[in-house]
Amino acid sequence: MQDTEYSRPDPDELLRMLKKEEEKSEKGKLKIFFGMCAGVGKTYAMLSEAREAAAKGIDVVVGYIETHKRMETAELVLGLEVIPRKKIEYRGTELEEMDIDAILARKPKVVLVDELAHTNAPGSRHARRYQDVLEILDNGIDVYTTLNVQHLESRADTVAQITGSIVRETVPDSIFDAADEIKVIDISPDELLKRLQEGKVYTAERSRQAVDNFFKQGNLSALREMALRMTAERVDRQIREYRKGQRISSAWKSGQRLIAAISPSPHSISVIRWARRVSYTMDASWVVVYVDQSDKLSMEQKEQLAKNMKLARELGAEVVTTSGVNIADSLIRVAREQNASQILVGKPDRFVFSRAVRLIDDLMQRSTDLDIYIVGQEDSPSKKKIPNILPKPQSSPLQYLLAVVLVLFAAMVCFPFQELVGYRTVSFILLLLVSLLPLKVGPGPTVLAAAVGALSWDFLFIPPRFTFSISNLEDSLLAAMFFLVATVTGLLSAQVRKRERIIRQREARTSALFALTKDLSSAHSQDEVIKTAVSNIKKYFDADVAVILGDAEGEMASSAHPASSFFPDQKDFGVAAWVYWNEKKAGKYTDTLPSAQATYFPMSGPRYPLGVIGVRLRDNMKLSFDQENLLENFISQITSAIERELLNDVNRRSVVVAESERLYKTLFNSISHEFRTPIATIMGVSENLIDRPDAVRADLSQVQLNEIHLAAERLNRLVANLLDMTRLESGMIKPKLDWCDIRDIIGHSLKSLEKELEGHPTTVDIPGAVPLIKLDFGLIEQALTNLIHNAALHTPPGTDITINVSVIKQECVISVSDNGPGLPAEDIDRVFEKFYRASGGNAGGTGLGLTITKGFVEAHHGTISARNRPQGGAEFIVKLPLSESVSNDLKATV
Amino acid sequence: MNDKSEGASPGGAVILVIDDEAQIRKLLELTLESNGYSVHFAISGKEGITKAASERPELIVLDLGLPDLDGVEVLKKIREWSEVPVLVLSVRSAEGDIITCLDAGADDYLTKPFRTGELLARVRTALRHKLFPQEKPVFTVRDLQVDLSARTVKKGNESIRLTATEYALLALLIRNAGRVLTHKYILEQVWGPTFAEETQYTRVYIGQLRKKIEDDPTDPKIILTESGIGYRLQVEAELP
CATH class of the missing domain: 1.10.10.10 (Winged helix-like DNA-binding domain superfamily/Winged helix DNA-binding domain)
Incomplete structure (x- = not known):
């Protein structure tokens, strides 16, 4: 016996349960009123409970109730708030459906939705009502609903067997499993029949029909048993869950797994349902496997396969598609990969002798430790409806004809030469032909060709000719050998060819994915990713693609990305929005909003949806399974690429933030110093003057006033620089180009620097032939002023400054040089950096002047460089392009 | 030199300053009054338009950055009925605004910060053009x-x-x-x-x-x- 201390719950298990509970708590709670068939009083019970809840003050509304004109039921609805139904026009008649948008907008605590298995009118958002209910639950609204046992997907077959009528409207078992509460409404069959006779369920006329067809005592008992058993199973399961949580005993089994093999046959449905039941009672997870043998499937088979897979998914299976020539080998491989202990296969039909029987033999032989279950076909009435249960011939009649004609033709051609080469040689020629045939035709025609070859050889060549009889034993052996060898060769090469085709397809798929991944990884922005995605999907699926992204606030963009190859209309946009918010695929070929033009797939992000991809196939071609799988693979690749770019963006932005933080600090330090120095001067000196106006000598006060003036000018320059810098950085600098005389600009700069240039002999050298240039006068003037001021500021008094203008090729070159100490050699490249200041530089600079000059010059598409002249001193060279110029000697032509 | 005596004629010309900045108003008051002009103030565009009519100034000094109306608007309103010389004050980066003002009928402009000597010279020029247009051959x-x-x-x-x-x-x-x-x-x-x-x-x-x-x-x-x-x-x- 284990001590209590050791029977603590498995933490992973607890976590899983917690997660499940959490998920549930965000969603609305689902309560199902469950019964064996119509008329047991589910709706009545639901309404009674709703009234009780309403009486307690809970916000209950009626989403959809079918009263079936039953008086008692109708009375119960009175007094409850009813959401008006939505009217849908369909082929001239008006149908009424539940208005899901109105319910979501009303947002009650509980909504009543009758008849969970109902199929909505075409044109509704979802094909089925249970999908409406799931969406309502997702929105945090509780739902009360009603359901009969025959409508459960996994029971539909059995019910059909019992009652003889096919159940069309089924709901996936998963919704039953996910219900928070199941309330069984049970009355005895006798009582139900009594109610029926009293006309409490249907009107008299319908009652009689119903009693004759469906409501037979035997049927009802069976249905009742089924309903009660399902509920019991559920209770049993709940107890087990509870035990797992509490770790009451060690009765917990290690996770079992079973796999079920399916094919494009309607029989697979029974296999799937059976697998679901077994896995449910065993508490095992289950995987449904389809082995793609690359046979060409007919449209019907494709659809059947799609249905089978969908059913499996709905019933909670994981669906795996794999390729392989041998089904048994593939199944065993998957079983090992998935760590499954059981394999379920369908029992082969008696008439089909070929593959299915072999499959079971193969499985038996190779599966060693695995359990193999063979599921019998349920003799469902639906079987009669499905024609052509035999596998379709893989080769068309044309191929057979071709094979026969070719062999006969070859025989005819050889006929005249038989004396020359001998009749035995002819057999080799025919043999060669037959062994080449599989290149063009399937195994069937090849075998036929072998037979025809053998017979025609016998008839036309083997003596006695023109009879099928053979005179000597050797020849009869040869004829028999011919047939055997031809058949074997033909079949073998057919198999090789098939294998090759599978490999090619697999290769094509892999290389398509590889190409996409490669393209995506070389895309460097979100736009590029989308462009790549659109072109790849277009290329491999021959489809138009629309990409609609979500924005940073989590809202969906109001139009498709410009790189899209089609743009959804308003209606389709609504579908895309639904997909975006519900993160489920919808649109054409799905059960949700199937009237859309295209299929829309969600791109789910970590926190909010990233967007939606719409795929519109050309010529209304439906995708095969493989293609659909590939497309979904594509979309998940694209999604992660978009997510990657999004993260990159975030990263880039944080780098920018870090950079601007650094600049901010530098700016803060520099500016606070630069501002405080002149302010301190102004405050200090003016205080002196205010406090002791008489104590200061007149000439001294003049000096002090001068200081104030200088400080103010310095402040003014600093502010001007900062404003220019701000203009540059905000990208607001757009030069207003106008014809300018460079002489005029330099003259103006020098004039504004009159004071600063005192003590710096300045020479200006401008040749007469410099033309007018299109410039922004103010910006270039500021740029040159900064350069010249820089030269004056960082050279000792007495240093010469030379300004030289020349026109070289198509550029106006302005050089500002001095014969001072020059720039520090190691810093030449850094002089234009923001806040760069030469070590030991003169005070009064802001570290911005040259940066601004560079910015203004570059705004004119010009360049600036700095160097130390060989003869000593620094030189700054500005080059401005002369794209358009007017000769300065424009003579008075006007 | 004789220009100076003309501008500072006894009784002084009446100047209306439209500016919302108290410090600038103080500076203008000190500068202009010490040179013999008589100065009136308006601290918003609307008040400026009203006073331009009621005080009948001989010169208006108009700041472009007013709290209520754009300076250009004020100028246009005044120009609807008056030819009084207008001297526009603006900050350096607003070249476009200055040109708009000059084209809309302003007589001159001055950028902040300005030198008081410059201000007085502009004021004299503007007043002289009003009083003696092209008098000398x-x-x-x-x-x-x-x-x-x-x-x-x-x-x-x-x-x-x-x-x-x-x-x-x-x-x-x-x-x-x-x-x-x-x-x-x-x-x-x-x-x-x-x-x-x-x-x-x-x-x-x-x-x-x-x-x-x-x-x-x-x-x-x-x-x-x-x-x-x-x-x-x-x-x-x-x-x-």
């Missing part, structure tokens, strides 16, 4: 003498030959001596309205003119460039 600046009635130009003792267009340009500047003229205005007046955008003409002709009348064309003292706006002919009163 002979105009003298530095060593340049222009006789507008005889259409002769002399630099020192040498007579200078100007082309017809050059003379028209110089005469226009002289008639508006001391005031800033925009490129557009000069082009319209000298070349005609269809040339209003052809700024290369003014640049080229001013360059030619400077070669003929300035001592050093790279350091002009008579025709001054107003960065990004236009030109101004220097008047003698500016000499220290």
Whole structure:
């Protein structure tokens, strides 16, 4: 016996349960009123409970109730708030459906939705009502609903067997499993029949029909048993869950797994349902496997396969598609990969002798430790409806004809030469032909060709000719050998060819994915990713693609990305929005909003949806399974690429933030110093003057006033620089180009620097032939002023400054040089950096002047460089392009 | 020198200052009143328009950055009924606004921060143009003498030959001596309205003119460039 201390719950298990509970708590709670068939009083019970809840003050509304004109039921609805139904026009008649948008907008605590298995009118958002209910639950609204046992997907077959009528409207078992509460409404069959006779369920006329067809005592008992058993199973399961949580005993089994093999046959449905039941009672997870043998499937088979897979998914299976020539080998491989202990296969039909029987033999032989279950076909009435249960011939009649004609033709051609080469040689020629045939035709025609070859050889060549009889034993052996060898060769090469085709397809798929991944990884922005995605999907699926992204606030963009190859209309946009918010695929070929033009797939992000991809196939071609799988693979690749770019963006932005933080600090330090120095001067000196106006000598006060003036000018320059810098950085600098005389600009700069240039002999050298240039006068003037001021500021008094203008090729070159100490050699490249200041530089600079000059010059598409002249001193060279110029000697032509 | 006595005539001209900044108002009050003008204030555009009508000022100093109305709007409103000279105050980066104002009828402009000497000179020029428009046939600046009635130009003792267009340009500047003229205005007046955008003409002709009348064309003292706006002919009163 284990001590209590050791029977603590498995933490992973607890976590899983917690997660499940959490998920549930965000969603609305689902309560199902469950019964064996119509008329047991589910709706009545639901309404009674709703009234009780309403009486307690809970916000209950009626989403959809079918009263079936039953008086008692109708009375119960009175007094409850009813959401008006939505009217849908369909082929001239008006149908009424539940208005899901109105319910979501009303947002009650509980909504009543009758008849969970109902199929909505075409044109509704979802094909089925249970999908409406799931969406309502997702929105945090509780739902009360009603359901009969025959409508459960996994029971539909059995019910059909019992009652003889096919159940069309089924709901996936998963919704039953996910219900928070199941309330069984049970009355005895006798009582139900009594109610029926009293006309409490249907009107008299319908009652009689119903009693004759469906409501037979035997049927009802069976249905009742089924309903009660399902509920019991559920209770049993709940107890087990509870035990797992509490770790009451060690009765917990290690996770079992079973796999079920399916094919494009309607029989697979029974296999799937059976697998679901077994896995449910065993508490095992289950995987449904389809082995793609690359046979060409007919449209019907494709659809059947799609249905089978969908059913499996709905019933909670994981669906795996794999390729392989041998089904048994593939199944065993998957079983090992998935760590499954059981394999379920369908029992082969008696008439089909070929593959299915072999499959079971193969499985038996190779599966060693695995359990193999063979599921019998349920003799469902639906079987009669499905024609052509035999596998379709893989080769068309044309191929057979071709094979026969070719062999006969070859025989005819050889006929005249038989004396020359001998009749035995002819057999080799025919043999060669037959062994080449599989290149063009399937195994069937090849075998036929072998037979025809053998017979025609016998008839036309083997003596006695023109009879099928053979005179000597050797020849009869040869004829028999011919047939055997031809058949074997033909079949073998057919198999090789098939294998090759599978490999090619697999290769094509892999290389398509590889190409996409490669393209995506070389895309460097979100736009590029989308462009790549659109072109790849277009290329491999021959489809138009629309990409609609979500924005940073989590809202969906109001139009498709410009790189899209089609743009959804308003209606389709609504579908895309639904997909975006519900993160489920919808649109054409799905059960949700199937009237859309295209299929829309969600791109789910970590926190909010990233967007939606719409795929519109050309010529209304439906995708095969493989293609659909590939497309979904594509979309998940694209999604992660978009997510990657999004993260990159975030990263880039944080780098920018870090950079601007650094600049901010530098700016803060520099500016606070630069501002405080002149302010301190102004405050200090003016205080002196205010406090002791008489104590200061007149000439001294003049000096002090001068200081104030200088400080103010310095402040003014600093502010001007900062404003220019701000203009540059905000990208607001757009030069207003106008014809300018460079002489005029330099003259103006020098004039504004009159004071600063005192003590710096300045020479200006401008040749007469410099033309007018299109410039922004103010910006270039500021740029040159900064350069010249820089030269004056960082050279000792007495240093010469030379300004030289020349026109070289198509550029106006302005050089500002001095014969001072020059720039520090190691810093030449850094002089234009923001806040760069030469070590030991003169005070009064802001570290911005040259940066601004560079910015203004570059705004004119010009360049600036700095160097130390060989003869000593620094030189700054500005080059401005002369794209358009007017000769300065424009003579008075006007 | 005589300009100064004209501006500061007894009783002084009435000047209306429209500016919302108290410190600027204080500075203008100190500067203008100590030079004999009588100063009135408005602290918003609307008040400015009202006072321009009620106080009948001879000059308005208008700040462009007002809290309620755009300065250009205020100017346009005043220009609807009054020809009073308007001197616009603005910050440096607003060249576009200055041109708009000058084209809308402002007489002159001044950028902040300004020197008080500069302010007084502009005020005098604006008032003089109002009081004595083009009163003298002979105009003298530095060593340049222009006789507008005889259409002769002399630099020192040498007579200078100007082309017809050059003379028209110089005469226009002289008639508006001391005031800033925009490129557009000069082009319209000298070349005609269809040339209003052809700024290369003014640049080229001013360059030619400077070669003929300035001592050093790279350091002009008579025709001054107003960065990004236009030109101004220097008047003698500016000499220290």
